[in-house]
Amino acid sequence: MGLVHVYTGDGKGKTTASLGLILRSLGWGRKVCMIQFIKGYSEIGEAFFAKDNPNFTFIQVSDSKIRDIKEDQVKQMKADAEKSFEIAKEEIYSGKYDLIVLDEINNAINYDLLDINKVIDLIKNRPENIELVMTGRHAKDEIIELADYVTEMRLVKHPYQKGIFAREGIDY
Numbered sequence: 001m002g003l004v005h006v007y008t009g010d011g012k013g014k015t016t017a018s019l020g021l022i023l024r025s026l027g028w029g030r031k032v033c034m035i036q037f038i039k040g041y042s043e044i045g046e047a048f049f050a051k052d053n054p055n056f057t058f059i060q061v062s063d064s065k066i067r068d069i070k071e072d073q074v075k076q077m078k079a080d081a082e083k084s085f086e087i088a089k090e091e092i093y094s095g096k097y098d099l100i101v102l103d104e105i106n107n108a109i110n111y112d113l114l115d116i117n118k119v120i121d122l123i124k125n126r127p128e129n130i131e132l133v134m135t136g137r138h139a140k141d142e143i144i145e146l147a148d149y150v151t152e153m154r155l156v157k158h159p160y161q162k163g164i165f166a167r168e169g170i171d172y
């Protein structure tokens with residue numbers, strides 16, 4: 001039976017932890033899919049890796065283009081989050097995957113880009129064998145309630161605090 005994981009909190013490691021699960025799963029010959037909600041940088045190690053690995057599907061809906069008008073940006077983010085959700089639903093029901101990671105979905109819910117009730121329905125009605133991972137800060141109590149594994153990454157130190165920005169191969 002598949003279970004539900006949540007990685008939340010303000011420390012580094014939420015996406016990295018889910019990539020660790022992906023690695024482990026791939027090692028067993030399983031099929032995995034990661035769908036990224038919100039963020040859209042395409043030049044990231046996990047996307048490059050997925051390109052060479054037929055068992056790892058990486059899906060990114062939004063792009064990182066900057067838009068002029070703030071209102072348009074919010075509209076676009078909402079549309080992207082909703083599209084990501086529709087894709088996630090399709091992939092979850094497709095029967096193609098053993099493990100599905102919904103990266104940053106907690107943030108999408110928290111920013112009201114996604115209706116939490118739709119997400120709750122999806123979790124409750126997921127196929128029995130799928131392992132589902134949800135990452136992102138500020139996971140809602142209702143999601144935590146439904147999950148089986150909940151881990152909070154707590155920020156103790158981050159090099160960003162001393163002006164070291166995201167580094168290739170480590171942070172992306």
Ligand code: ATP
Pocket residue numbers: 010011012013014015016017135136137153155158160166170171172
């Ligand atoms: P990672 O992808 O490294 O596992 P994450 O998924 O836990 O990080 P996100 O909230 O998705 O964290 O943040 C994305 C980016 O911000 C990553 O490059 C990550 O290294 C960096 N980051 C994570 N936590 C912090 C923090 N507390 N301060 C500054 N930058 C952070």
Ligand code: MG
Pocket residue numbers: 014015016104135136
């Ligand atoms: Mg992340």
